[in-house]
Amino acid sequence: MQGEETFDFVVIGAGSSGCVLANRLSEDGKSRVALVEAGPKDSNPWIHVPIGYGKTMWNDRLNWRFHTEPEPTMGGRRIYWPRGRVLGGCSSINGLIVVRGQKEDYDGWAQNGADGWSYDDVLPYFVKLEDNARFAGDPLHGTGGPVTISSIPRKHELIEVIKASAKKLGVPETEDFNGAAQEGVGYYQLTTRNGLRVSAAKAYLSPAAGRPNLSILTETRARRVVFENGRAVGIEVSVDGEVKLLKARHGVILSAGAVQSPHLLMLSGIGPAEHLRANGIGVYIDSPGVGGNLQDHLQLRLLYRCSKPITTNDALNSLIGRLRMGLEYALFRGGPLAIGINQGGLFTRVLPESKTPDIQFHIGTLSADMAGGKVHDYSGFTLSVCQLRPESTGEIRLGSADPLDAPRITANYLATETDRRCAVEGMKFARRLAATAPFSDYVAEEKLPGPGITDDEGLLGFAREYGATIFHPVGTCRIGREDDREAVVDPRLRVRGVDGLWVVDCSVMPRLVSGNTNIPAIMIGEKAADMIREDTLNNSIGRDNAQNSINDGRTQWLGKRELQIVN
Structure with a gap:
């Protein structure tokens, strides 16, 4: 280990949910937040031109370019799964469509163990995130939020x-x-403003870029979560071939998406015990639901x-x-x-x-x-x-114990x-x-x-x-009640069996929503930010720790070959 640095929160993945968390958890000006992204900054011009979707779909630098395992139900084909690998994640390379899903989707979540996630619970966050001039004054919509939503x-x-x-x-x-x-x-309505894409990075990171207590680490690959005494205390990352430790006083938040959040949990020893042992990984928590329940359109x-x-x-x-x-x-x-x-x-x-x-x-x-x-x-x-x-479910599994190896995806369409x-x-x-x-x-x-x-x-x-994916994988770290062995996180998105570890992205969805998933992912980030602050910063210890961790600004917008070690 070449060095370590300490934050209050470390967020893994600068996608639709992770960008929200980075903004909201750092907006108090006190809590020191690191946002870790494996990909580069969102400087490629094709990201920002809406029709550039056709270019970023195949770009190795901006896209993980996963493939499923051979799918027996699809003629043995390996199906291409693009996933964002850049600031903004999939919101930087998607089709820009604004769909929340149906009221019944969220009420169904709540009825099946996701307490606090009914439609009435999530609607305020959908309204909060919007800047939607077309429906100004409509109680189901919002204006002044970070995400500009435009009509064609x-x-x-x-x-x-x-x-x-x-x-x-x-x-x-x-x-x-x-x-x-x-x-x-x-x-459709679209996440655009003046003819330009409004990604989660544009909506949430750009306004927060000047905050001295927010560090954005690009081209930094998360390897595994580090635990001490039943608590997540940091994340091991690699940058420029060196392995470093980013420590977290309050905890680690996985926002790496429905493919990579369960992958990181399994690399860290949280997952189906037999599968972990078969790949040479010690079992920290036997959590059989990790990587299961995979759903996609x-x-x-x-x-x-x-x-x-x-x-x-x-x-x-x-x-x-x-x-x-x-x-x-x-x-x-x-x-x-x-x-x-x-x-x-x-x-x-x-x-x-x-x-x-x-x-x-x-x-x-x-x-x-x-x-x-x-x-x-x-x-x-x-x-x-x-x-x-869809009723069909698949799974995410380890390719190997090497964190740089791609996970194995079986969609089971x-x-x-x-x-x-x-x-x-x-x-x-x-x-x-x-x-x-x-x-x-x-x-x-x-x-x-x-x-x-x-x-x-x-x-x-x-x-x-x-048939092919329409890019909406969810469900692989799903919410559930305490007595539900297959549930990976509780309704406050805390990973079961360990303190200081959350999952915040579409992987927590118990069931796939009826539509596109970008706006629901942003909603999840907004709601999770409030819950995480309530569970940590709004108690006296949290406030004291946050006050003591005011950042001097030396690590803001860190990229490859720029990671500074602050003692």
Whole structure:
């Protein structure tokens, strides 16, 4: 060990939840906070241009670029799982879509052991995080919060005809997927401001950058949590090939995401005992639920050729179109570059037993062989459909005892009959939509699955052959009651069996929410910050320790080869 440094809190992972914690736990000006990120600063320009999602999807420097194990339920394929590896985490490379999920999601959490996480409990934090001018004055929304949420300013001809056809199929038009009811068809709201991405780093770290008590350590790899006498006292990290110890007076917070938070717990000796021993890791706490309960949204992308040259494909495949897009963005921060890939959304029910929407559409005004891939050379668009509440669960497991080895991911998609039925019925609904006027007038050809696939068996085969993640893994360190052996954290997100250790990210979700996960991850960070302050800083010992730990500012915004050892 080459040196050590002491903070009040050490937060691992500068993603959607970790950035919130770094801001909120340091805003008292006293508590000394370290935010540890394996990736670099968010200086790559493609992070900030909304359509740059297609570039960051494959960037080794900004993206962990994981793959699952061969998936038996998906034809033995290894499925690509991009995850953010940069300040802002996945919020710096995602599709920018603002969806909270359904009221019933959070009420279901509370009913099944996540006390304090009902919809009424979390709604104030969704409101708090928002700066949403479109819905100013609406009690379900907020203004003045860190995350700017914008409406798409210009209607698109393709989205308009899809809306008209969806209404004929009984789907109501909506302006707000985060309002009183989620069901509907309309335009998504996005985490953008003036045509630029608003990542968690932009929203939460940039305003806090000048605080002398906040240290942001980039290109610093967490290796394992360090324990003493039943308490987490620090984190072992590597930077420039050297191993260092970051000590934490109040504790360590894992915000590394649904893949890497359980991975770090297992590397630290907290996890299924037999699995740890099989990998040569001593068992600190036998916690069988660590890494289990993995859930994700499976994306089924139906590709179409458009009968009119109005798609983003047309603009990108034309020199004049690219110049027009570039000028519109440079001069007005507008046009396709300012929006990203998916403009329209649709939530509806396809299974008779569903009481609330069970599928979600991401409607893209472009087409490519895979999300973030090169667009096709024809006018094209995509109807991407996913089941909102999959029953199938997978797991995260150690690749080895080496902290630099990637974890093993098994998603186990389409493992239940309900999931298979929902996948097939979702695609059948997409086809009905495409066959309904006026949208049908814009459909020149279904490229995938293609007209040769006509029955349920063929559609399910297509799902197995082409289905991919829509980037929403959750559940691998789930919340639960004290008598629940599979629960990894209690409702205050404290890891069971040890003091001074929390998990704060989407891994704590008991069940996957009905929609995109970025805004829920930020909400989790906001709520957790309040709980952690209540549990530590709001007692007299915590206040005294915090006062004694005022930072002299020498370690703020630390990057690779800049880690200072403060005695």
